[in-house]
Amino acid sequence: MxxxxxxxxxxxxxxxxxxxxxxxxxxxxxxxxxxxxxxxxxxxxxxxxxxxxxxxxxxxxxxxxxxxxxxxxxxxxxxxxDGTKAGLVKSTTEKLEKHLSETHSDERQWEHLGNCDRIENVPEPEIPMNTKEPSLKEVSDVVKKARSASSPGPNGIPFKVYKKCPNFETPVEATESSCEEREDIIMLAESRGVFYSKRRNVGGHHTISDNFPPKCRRKIFFSIMARRMTSYMTDNNYVDTSVQKGGIPGFSRCIEHTSIISKLIQEAKVNKKDLTVVWLDLANAYGTVPHMLIQQSLDH
The missing domain is CATH 1.20.58 (Methane Monooxygenase Hydroxylase; Chain G, domain 1)
Incomplete structure (x- = not known):
């Protein structure tokens, strides 16, 4: 050199x-x-x-x-x-179930919250939600963009099999059913929990965390439903894409926001100005929000 x-x-x-x-x-x-x-x-x-x-x-x-x-x-x-996760989780089934119950349950989930003046009225949708049975193209698009290294569910079939075997991509096989009834959706939402210790621990204390990867076939079904819901929200202008970037097609997720912050930091360095950057993260977001509020928002 x-x-x-x-x-x-x-x-x-x-x-x-x-x-x-x-x-x-x-x-x-x-x-x-x-x-x-x-x-x-x-x-x-x-x-x-x-x-x-x-x-x-x-x-x-x-x-x-x-x-x-x-x-x-x-x-x-x-x-x-990525790196080797430190420590092991040593706990009984009863303690794990208690942890999940305390973390994700809401004792007042059926309590009516009353009217909220801050909830703005929205116009009726001009484009209806797509409730048809998933098509072969929708299934193929999801399988094509899925990572081959994704962990399979209890059925043991990874995405790589769906990618290499087109016969598996039929709508009925990939989604298990059209699922128009709530009971069928709940059946599909069944998943297994994987508990692990967080990589960075203070003083050797191990924090129980959880992740719920559903079966690959169920991932395909819910990915299709998520895409349809996103299209429904964006087509009817229910999402402000100037603020919300994550999960919206056509946007590079967090890259745009990250680039803006990087530019601001660079300008502050060059011009020798003060700059404060604050990162906010909600601890146990789902467990701290009233579940009835989530239900009312979905109904609204």
């Missing part, structure tokens, strides 16, 4: 500093003052060049990582944050 002009000059300055240092050791008292001043000038020049070189390398590295993130945000984030 060839050195650039700045790196070559840094090497030259190092050699000159060493030569001046040797001369300083052999010089008399009258010469030492001038040699010491010359060495200080050379060192300052070298330090400035080294600082500029570090900035150049950091800028190049940031650009490389930014390009990797834009090309594949999931892969870049996984490579950055």
């Amino acid at each position: 060839k050195h650039n002009r700045r790196q070559q000059e840094i090497q030259t300055l190092r050699t000159e500093i060493n030569d001046v240092t040797k001369q300083y050791k052999r010089a008399n008292e009258e010469e030492k003052e001038g040699l010491n001043e010359l060495r200080s000038i050379l060192r300052e020049r070298r330090n400035n060049l080294q600082r500029a070189e570090r900035i150049r390398k950091a800028r190049r590295e940031r650009g490389k990582k930014r390009a990797m993130f834009v090309a594949n945000p999931y892969k870049f984030t996984k490579a950055t944050l």
Whole structure:
């Protein structure tokens, strides 16, 4: 690898500093003052060049990582944050069930909240919700965009099988039924829980967390339903896409917001201004919101 002009000059300055240092050791008292001043000038020049070189390398590295993130945000984030999870979860079934009950239950879930003046009226939808049986194209689109590495459900069939075997992509096989009754939806929503310890623990304490990956076939069904619901919301202008980016087709999820924040931070650095960035995250969001409020919002 060839050195650039700045790196070559840094090497030259190092050699000159060493030569001046040797001369300083052999010089008399009258010469030492001038040699010491010359060495200080050379060192300052070298330090400035080294600082500029570090900035150049950091800028190049940031650009490389930014390009990797834009090309594949999931892969870049996984490579950055993924690692061996620390610790083991040691708990009985009774404790786990109690944890789930306390975390996700709402003792007042059937209590009527009354009227809320802050809920704005919305016009009647111009485009109705698609309630037809899932089509083969909808199933194929979901399977095509799904990750092959996704964990399969209790049936043991991963997405890779659906990708490689087109005969599995029939609407009835992939969605198990058209599911027009609520009882059928509840049956499809059945899932298994996977408990694990969080990767970063303070003082060795292990926090129980949960994740519910449904079967791949159920993932296909609910992915289709989610797409239809999103289309229904956007087609009727029920979602303000200038604010809400996640889960909306045509937007790069959080990339736009991240780019704006990165630009603001860069401008604050260049202009030497103060900037405060606050990240908000709701702990146990579903467990802290009244379930009746969610029901009323869906009905509304």
